[in-house]
Amino acid sequence: MKIIFEKPELFHNFDEQAELIEKLLDIGTALSGTQELSTLLNLILTKSREITWSDAGSVYLIDHSDNNPKLLFKVAQNASLPNLSFKEFAIPLTPRSLAGYVALKSVSLNIPDAYNLPEHEPYQLDRSFDENISYRTCSVLVVPMKNRKGEVIGVLQLINRKINPDVAITAENAVEMTQPFSIWEERILRSLASQAAISIERNHLQESIEHLFEGFVRTSVQVIEARDPCTFGHSERVAELAVRLSQEVNTVNSGSLAPFCFSERQLQELRYAALLHDFGKVGVPEAILTKPKKLYSLQLDVIRHRFALAQRTLELECTQTKYEHLLQHSAQKLSSETECQFCKSLPELDTKLSESIAKLSQYWAVLLEANEPRVLAEDPLNHLRELAQMTYRDLDGQIKPLLTSEEIHQLLVERGNLTPEEREKIESHVSYTYEFLKQIPWTNDLKNIPTIAYRHHEKLDGTGYPLGLKFPEIPIQAQIITIADIYDALTAGDRPYKSGLPTVTALKILQQEAANNKINADCLELFKQRKVYEVLGHTIDVVMELA
Amino acid sequence: MKIIFEKPELFHNFDEQAELIEKLLDIGTALSGTQELSTLLNLILTKSREITWSDAGSVYLIDHSDNNPKLLFKVAQNASLPNLSFKEFAIPLTPRSLAGYVALKSVSLNIPDAYNLPEHEPYQLDRSFDENISYRTCSVLVVPMKNRKGEVIGVLQLINRKINPDVAITAENAVEMTQPFSIWEERILRSLASQAAISIERNHLQESIEHLFEGFVRTSVQVIEARDPCTFGHSERVAELAVRLSQEVNTVNSGSLAPFCFSERQLQELRYAALLHDFGKVGVPEAILTKPKKLYSLQLDVIRHRFALAQRTLELECTQTKYEHLLQHSAQKLSSETECQFCKSLPELDTKLSESIAKLSQYWAVLLEANEPRVLAEDPLNHLRELAQMTYRDLDGQIKPLLTSEEIHQLLVERGNLTPEEREKIESHVSYTYEFLKQIPWTNDLKNIPTIAYRHHEKLDGTGYPLGLKFPEIPIQAQIITIADIYDALTAGDRPYKSGLPTVTALKILQQEAANNKINADCLELFKQRKVYEVLGHTIDVVMELA
Incomplete structure (x- = not known):
């Protein structure tokens, strides 16, 4: 087992020192400016590896979406195995894994060699990952990503701190070509990880509000559409x-x-x-939006009653004429036995009434036909124009149009069912x-x-x-x-x-x-x-x- | 004039170095996590002054709200004059002020003594600020705050880099007790200022979306209310x-x-x-929302016509009875001169008709009264119950109720105008x-x-x-x-x-x-x-x- 350097070397010159500080600040700036989650996670992992000369690493986020919190293995990188393909997956949140331990205990783990972990520790490395890809994990640095409230929302794990950044790590050379992470690397990484956590939470908040806005818009559109x-x-x-x-x-x-x-x-x-x-359309009355024919149904009801009133008036007038003449006729009959004109015209009166009633009933049929929201043909149009001229005598004795100008206007619509x-x-x-x-x-x-x-x-x-x-x-x-x-x-x-x-x-x-x-x-x-x-x-x- | 230290000293020990780096990272984290603008601006100014031992400083933001961009003097701090009161104000965006020059040229100014500026420079210090507060500005560091696109959104200005952070600066000791800002202080400040700029823009974006959501909610509520x-x-x-x-x-x-x-x-x-x-309420039809009386106006129109039809039918029936009896009577008269019962009952028929018509007209008045959305009194309620029993003979000869059960149901509403x-x-x-x-x-x-x-x-x-x-x-x-x-x-x-x-x-x-x-x-x-x-x-x- 190698010796852990408790103190890192100091910078030897101004530029080296200023460059590192600038690099760290730039990472912060980049984290603040990145909005897409996987870009952000890849960025924090790439930059952390760059600063620490780490060969590999991964980022986990805690998933609280159900009552059984899990660790989501979100991003993985390995410089020595660039073709490694990776799919997101979930692992149980227990202290038996390195990441799980860090997430639950909110502490860092700085491990010189993950294959030589003290037996009393609850956590152990799952070597099957290494075995699957023929790799050897040696030094490991695992830090919690804490939000502003100090809650752990994820874990950043770096693997194999290289001695020379340009050498690829293999299962064979890993022990020789890597060294433990220094204390100050650990300190910097903790800060960076928390900065990433805050950016993640801010992105999440912003996405939630955008999602809320979108949801509100869509739902209110649906509600308004439901009127029709x-x-x-x-x-x-x-x-x-x-x-x-x-x-x-x-x-x-x-x-x-x-x-x-x-x-x-x-x-x-x-x-x-x-x-x-x-x-x-919320400003357009439903009655118009959902109008099925040219006349509203209650309007048709009013007109039906008006037709009935017109018919009854015709019947009344006919009967009255007949009655009055009969009165006269009776008087005449008493004085003379000359032939009565009225008696001769009686059948004519009845015929006229029947004709008028038949006409009303024809017009009613015309009206029902014209009320449909079809294109109006020439024939019903002419009948409608005739109907527009029809009158009846109202209770007050006044002659009134059988259809109001508004009703005629509605029926005369040539296409569809809406007036201009x-x-x-x-x-x-x-x-x-x-x-x-x-x-x-x-x-x-x-x-x-x-x-x-x-x-x-x-x-x-x-x-x-x-x-x-x-x-x-x-x-x-x-x-x-x-x-x-x-x-x-x-x-x-x-x-x-x-x-x-x-x-x-x-x-x-x-x-x-x-x-x-x-x-x-x-x-x-x-x-x-x-x-x-x-x-x-x-x-x-x-x-x-x-x- | 003093000598400018082109290179700062290196850190002498690990802790000092790690602490500064941690402090810088913490500032970044704080900037990412702060949402309120003035808190954020005060934070960046406080932390920048802390790191650089600056006695005073201020933050400006560029205001593009009209066609005449201005510099808003947002925050000012002065450790030596802690009781200085400050109000936000705007200055013109010209290269004649230090902040204006930095904002327009997107460069930093690191000035050893602001009272000894080269005369060929376009910018000069406005000494009236100092004169008002009996202060002496000596070294000045002015850096642009750039967003992700590299646009300058504001300016961070630090004044009087102290030799000893614990000494207060006065107009008298300023030259002795301060020194120019180092190059690396300038480099760090540029990074911090841009990190602040990105946080400001993100806050602004988030506020805009919240504002958008609020605006959408309020406006759609208004639109829906406008239906009624x-x-x-x-x-x-x-x-x-x-x-x-x-x-x-x-x-x-x-x-x-x-x-x-x-x-x-x-x-x-x-x-x-x-x-x-x-x-x-968007789901409640306007007709109900805005219903003014118990019956809809077209319903009342239908009933009015039905009353007219009923009256006319009574008139017709009366005339018909008279006519038919007159016919019989005429025939009888011819055969015998006995007193005619019909002739005796004629006035009675007319009286009965008049009474019926008067009754219809009374009921119409009852109906109009009951139609009002008032609390229904006992009297009209009884009349309404009578009215509910009334019938008329329709054109087809059928006896039908004068009011439909639905109409009665509506009129019988005891309070207000809505049916259950x-x-x-x-x-x-x-x-x-x-x-x-x-x-x-x-x-x-x-x-x-x-x-x-x-x-x-x-x-x-x-x-x-x-x-x-x-x-x-x-x-x-x-x-x-x-x-x-x-x-x-x-x-x-x-x-x-x-x-x-x-x-x-x-x-x-x-x-x-x-x-x-x-x-x-x-x-x-x-x-x-x-x-x-x-x-x-x-x-x-x-x-x-x-x-």
Whole structure:
């Protein structure tokens, strides 16, 4: 067994000393600046090995995710076996392993030779690792990684302190070519390990908050979508399609899309913009969002009663006429036996009433037909115009229209079931979305979300809404979301009056939109070529003819 | 002018060397772990002065908030003038000041004597600072604080490198008792300053995300509240009241509230729970949320038409009877001149019709009266029960009830305007809120939000909803929110059928609730005593008699 150097040598010159200090400070700076966990763990291990001339090492983190805490073997490095492959795995948290002992006792272990451990110690080296890779672990330094509260969150383990950093260690030369770790190496390593622990915890905290934000956004989008069960999941699907299409844009090297290259942050921004593009629908009343026909059901009920009242009034008026004339007739009869005009016209009165009632019933049928959210044909349209002229006598004796101008206005909608005013209310969701998103204190990385979302109903030729912007004023991200939005609206079957179209038909309709300079033709081409729709599990199951 | 030591002395022993390295690493660890900006800036300045034996120093940050970047003088320390008071202020970012030069050129300045600066340099020391405090700045070390991208975000300035750390510096002894900063002090300081810069930026990033989350939550609450204009601002007010009441609870040292002491994090948790307590209202249809009377307006329209139809049918039936009898009568008259019973009953028929029409019109008045969201009196209630028995003959000849059972059910509501089913729908918002909040990946600090919000309509005696929990099962935070919620509902005038009550009346109603063991009496007492309602700008302007 070799002698342990209790005191390391002092630095011999200024530069050596300043360089080490700078290196240590740089490691600290790097640890503070690194956000990705495995990068950070690899960094702390690499730098610790570099400073201490350690041949190998590993980092463990304590996993408290269940009631049975474990040590996760996260990262391993071995300079002498550079091709060693490594997979993360868990070991029990017991004092029988070196790392477990350090984690549980919150102390360091500085072991000159791990194959010659005192027998009274609870910990022993598991030599099977060495045996599997034909290696020989000699000196070992194991330090706890403590957070600000002094709690151990992980363990840093260094193996084989080399005498010469340039020599590779083998099972054969390990004893000769390594030496124990010095006390001051141990002291420095303890500090570095704790600095790493604090960085890990800060990263974790930041990730938790980002995760919380993302979760809140997604859940509130779902809640708002649930108001209109027909659109459930739409925003999430649009986000998936839009991000995938943007990733495909990144791979394009020629043509109009070549200049665009979205960074991870820009993809994130676009994803949120897509996820939130319909958030403003919370400002559109459910009655409009879920309106199934042209008239609301209670409106139809009012009209049905009005038709009944009209019929009953006609019946009353007819009976009254007959009664009054009969009164007169009786009086006349008493004075003269001349032929009575009234008696002759009696059947005519009844026929007229029957005709009027039949007409009402025809008009009711016309109305029911026109109430459906279909494209209005010429015939019912003409009948509807006639119906608009119909009147009835109300209880107060006034002549009133059988249908109000508002009811006629609703029934005269030529496509779908929404009046221009209702359509405007629905379209105003884009502005609500913008008003909402504008108020949110986005971080710098996400600052374009309001603008991108605000443009998702604009068309390249200026026929979109709400601003009627043209091509160069519509950001490429919005153009991408537009394609995703239309595609999902067509295929999802999320409108009360139509079921989802097959992918091939949706693509043909989009193709038409592109041909009319409404949407970005190159993006659409990419959408088709790269089968972006497959992210939703869609496939094309018929032979397609695409221009 | 003194000689600058180009090389510092090396360490003379192991401990001194290890200690400095450990100290530097500890500073790094502290920087990584500090989250509050001014604490962090004071820390970097204190530690830098400690290591370098600097008498004084200051930290500047660059302010890019407008188009005219400035240097913010954030922190200043002077060991020899411990009582110096300091206020943050801005100076122009020009190369004429030492800090400005360092910030703009991204270089360090290591100046042996700031009163003997070469005249060709653009920077000069502003001696007015010294003159104001009777100080003498001699050696100065100014280093840039660079972020990960190498951008300068601030400047660290150290003044008067002392020969003996225990001696105070005066205007008189400054030249003798100080020396220039060494090159290696400069090198170490540059590293430390950049490590601080990275920590500052990370803190800033984290704050931005927290700010973003908070902004998103508040804005979406506002958007959801805007569906029911009557409740606008309610959640924000409840949050203010609840947080303030909790802060008051923290100051109570005796009684049932003494054990409760909410940390900043718990207050934050409670604030979010209060802010989100009505989020589930997004799942309640607007029609119910904003229902002004017992019947929806189109329903009343349907009934009005049905009454008209009933009247017209009565008129028709009367006329028909008269007509038919007249026909018979005419025939009889021809054969005999006996007195006609029908002619005698004619006025009676007309009277009966008039009576029936008058009755319909009375019932219509009863209905309009009952439709108001007031407490139903005995009289209209009896009339309503009569009305429920009324029938009319429909077009198809069938006898049908004048009011449907659903309409009667709605009109028979004894308090307010909601049927039990509608009330249940509104009350279900608590469960919606819970379902929503439960899905969100809250950080550990905020994990109780779903439970707290879920309990805000429970009552201490078990008569609340949705679970009917009793006192010990309702967290104190929920009890606090309940008081805030009821107080705001009473005073805000946010219900369609009532305007806001004055504070004194609201407190009396709450008092009643407390007396009935519905809400926490001690919390309410505190609410009154500490005038928690004043956070909303409310005052009590009448003499109050509180039990």
